[in-house]
Amino acid sequence: MGRAPCCDKANVKKGPWSPEEDAKLKDYIEKHGTGGNWIALPQKIGLKRCGKSCRLRWLNYLRPNIKHGGFSEEEDNIICSLYISIGSRWSIIAAQLPGRTDNDIKNYWNTRLKKKLLGRRKQSSNNRLSSANHQDSKDANGLEDSLSSSALERLQLHMHLQSLQNPFSFYNNPALWPKLHPFQENYKMNQSFQSFNHESPNPVLIQHGLPTSPQSDPLSTIQQDYAKISKNPNIDGLGKTLNASDGSNSFINVSNNPMDSIMVSNVNDDGIQQSNHHHQEQQVSAFQAELDSILNNKAAAAVNFVTQQQQQGDQMGAADFDYCFKEMNVSKDSLMWWSNDFDSSKSASSNSWDSNSVLQSDGIFQDYELGYNL
DNA sequence: AAAAAGTGCAACCGCCTCTTC
DNA sequence: GGAAGAGGCGGTTGCACTTTT
Known part of the structure; x- marks a missing residue:
């Protein structure tokens, strides 16, 4: 036995909200509140909408002090950092940004911020790979294809953010990065x-x-x-x-x-x-x-x-x-391809490092930096 | 100028959690 | 304890608008 639907799908209007519907919903909630029951609310005010739809409309667009668009750089940084740390928990991220909704942040991330942060990195990475031999390129692209995009994004962003937050961290020192051949370490x-x-x-x-x-x-x-x-x-x-x-x-x-x-x-x-x-x-x-x-x-x-x-x-x-x-x-x-990038900036078996090696090293890590220079 | 491709975003869907009985 | 209903959430879709060819 399946779950009973929250509303009568056949008699419920879908699609964009009209100004009249918005006004009805807004007026009612401002005067009476939600009454603690979204499902019953549309019937009370004569809206042919699902209760969930009313809730979404109110939370995302009609409630006071909602901000749309115009994300500041500080907001970008917060979103980026929280995404890296906790992933796509948009409601938690939204809770840290007054006036922003989870839906707005999610859309902003998916359509703009993600591209802004990772776009150039990917391009640069592709350029590098294309200069390598054919087989290596094939393998690398195959690996990238197989990776979870969310996890990969977070990994990439995390590494870059760490480097910015702590210039002395492991992340800024390619010489310390583990190679993928344990026996050579x-x-x-x-x-x-x-x-x-x-x-x-x-x-x-x-x-x-x-x-x-x-x-x-x-x-x-x-x-x-x-x-x-x-x-x-x-x-x-x-x-x-x-x-x-x-x-x-x-x-x-x-x-x-x-x-x-x-x-x-x-x-x-x-x-x-x-x-x-x-x-x-x-x-x-x-x-x-x-x-x-x-x-x-x-x-x-x-x-x-x-x-x-x-x-x-x-x-x-x-x-x-x-x-x-x-x-x-x-x-x-x-x-x-990954370990080769590490190798390119690392002297063999060296355990020390200096800022030059970080700043001048080419390869994957520099790409992160390029991608982050908004 | 028109068609195609790309982009942004509002809204929906379905699953999960929480609360109540 | 567990069933049912409501709320909450993240992923996805569909469409209008913009840009490119």
Whole structure:
């Protein structure tokens, strides 16, 4: 048995609202309020509209102090930063911008802001790829096609925003970025890798009183989020702590920071959290698993993968490396375009960096900067 | 000048959560 | 505890308008 419709679809008018309808609705609500029942409201005032439609019309256009268009740069920045941190939760973003509606912000993001921020990056990226050999280009484009656009956008924007907010962060230092070949990495990089686990919290989130880390979320919220992720493959896992799907007490922190290592933790019977530290190879493979979970929306697969790595101990052999890519469902070659970009600005096995290397490095990171110069 | 393509945005749809009984 | 209804939300659609060819 299906749910009963909220209104009689056959006798309900659809499409644009006429000025008369607007006036009726506005007058009534200003005099009497909504009465706490949107479904009954159109009947009361003689409107042949669905109650939900009345609610939407009031909230988005008729209520006082609504602003339309003319987004300021500050608003752009807030929207951008919140989108990166919490994704497409338009109602939460709208709550931080007085006079703006979620629908307005959603439309603004989809039609303008997204293009404004990512448009030039994509073009530049395409130019670079076209100069590479044919096979590499094919692989790279294939990878981009396969990525969730939302997750990719957030990843790209996040990296760029981090670089602007913290010029000394990991993000401004390509030399510290993990390569995708774990065995080629200098073990010393571990220290640097660890350092960005403690990035300063997003100031926009602090300013707007929003959680700055997954740990600040109530457990119930986290579990609800994971339930959503489990049920809906289209929801990505950024900024979440995910429970293992095997019913054990293990959970995995999928950080807001896309470069954070994955921390596999376990809550013992006394409720004490125990976290396991992994050496560099594991962190890099964990990063790959996280990237997979972000880009391909396979959070549960990532949990299983990392848990498996944990169970297998610290041995990270070539078989595991291959397995990693197998789990990621992408070829090693298809990821090379990314690591090549890292390499182009990085001296071999160097663990130090200077501003010149950041400013002069070409490749993917510079593209983010180009894209962000509005 | 006209057709095609692109863009912006209001509104709808369907799913999920919350509340009430 | 669970069923039903209402509210809330994000994704998507359809159409008017603008720009390009």
